[in-house]
Amino acid sequence: SFLYQLCDGIHYCHKQHVLHRDLKPQNLLLTNVTLKGQLKLADFGLARAFGIPVRSFTHEVVTLWYRPPDVLLGSKHYNTSVDMWSIGCIFAEMLTGRPLFPGTSEKDQLHKIFQLLGTPTTDVWSGMENLPQYKPDFPIYEAKDLGKLFTMLDSTGVDILKSFLQHDPDKRISAAEAMNHPFLADVRRLYKKQLKQLQMKHNKEGEVEMNVKE
Template sequence: MIAFSVWVSLRLGFGSVWSIMIAVSSLGQSENLVALKEIRLEHEEGAPCTAIREVSLLKNLKHANIVTLHDIIHTERSLTLVFEYLDSDLKQYLDNCGNLMSMNNVKIFMFQLLRGLSYCHKRKILHRDLKPQNLLINDKGELKLADFGLARAKSVPTKTYSNEVVTLWYRPPEVLLGTTEYSTPIDMWGVGCILFEMATGRPMFPGSTVKEELHLVFRLLGTPTEESWPGISNNDEFRSYMFPQYRPQQLINHVPRLDTEGIDMLTALLLYDTRARNSAEASLRHPYFLSLGEDIHSLADTSSVFSLREIQLQKDPGHRSSVFQPPGTMQ
């Protein structure tokens, strides 16, 4: 258990509270920042015991690329989750570098994302809400997955605990079209969208409604057929939209800064057929990451990729002097 002392800041959501405070460990005198997320347990949000069981799963995740859940404090009306504190997230990072990232940094962040996700997927835990705001980054450049959806729930939520509407931008087409039978491939589509966003500085499919989201996807990747998506012609929702028959466009024309291997990996993440969509584990071994060296694949789960001397972030082309820049980065 952690004993708390000085408040640092407080940020309120609609139905949840995010707080940041200095925590003093009961085992020692060292001071550390932690982030507190309070989940208010309303009657319509289901039995508190279900939420506690699902959140408790996250306490068992010990990985360098997953935010550490230190503790869970349960009262009748709320759950308070005590997380490690990180300075920034990928959305802020992109904003701060003028949406122009070094392609070296794109690769290192992408590897860290896949590394954390692979660890979860091996334990049959889905994230279910991947987006840049849920990828936290500390002052060393370590990227960590945060804000998991309830791990074993049988649906993808339309709202978070804080009653905030979940964005559609990173949601795969099978979920947009109403599937309830899904597994790890639902996260992999979001990984592809995030790779595109890091490489271009703009979201890949910024739709505001389900129909608009699907339309943006089909216009770029082609309207699905039985060949590209077996069984799609039997989907009533898909047929009801009556989308035009778009042909797939060349991705390289939309992500010119991504190299051939990067385009190949992006393509494999954005396949309609979930059985063919690349897994996190397979993606880690993709030739796109060859330049990071072989040692990166033998790191212990709790070791940072930056424990390898050859892994270093570079100065982003859009970097401004006032923005976050990890120590030791190239100038």
């Protein structure tokens, strides 16, 4: 439920051409922690508008633990994918109660990402060699099996987590795609049902108001 609401909120921001750029648990407000709880986005202090032409942004954004590898490597031409990486980190933290990549510096942060997801190659991430902080001698790590680390997830849950945590920003799942992912199918059906009920309620209230005026 909270993951769906988080994706829904960011999808709205992205439709309005706004990047949040600082998604982390501290910037999420919850009414309560039950299935009926509501999640709201907070702290838009680093938010920026994006569009055409592509703007050059500072890479000093996103709290370190939730910062994607492209930004850590100095990219200043990022897009909505920066928020999607952060959502993946938050999702993992929701599952375990611990930060996924608690780095102590930008270098350590990159190494922690590579240790879990594997050190990317140019075959996996085309263009990474052109980023300012790229080093051809990064330590080589093999990707770990996320299914074995997140045993509480079924195959669809592991798939959506991997889709958030893609090294290559162009391969990261979008908010709209995440909302339509099989892992969130049950929540999606529930929200559509609730939305329909809410619309029916508003329609009835509108009819009553019209009758009163008449």
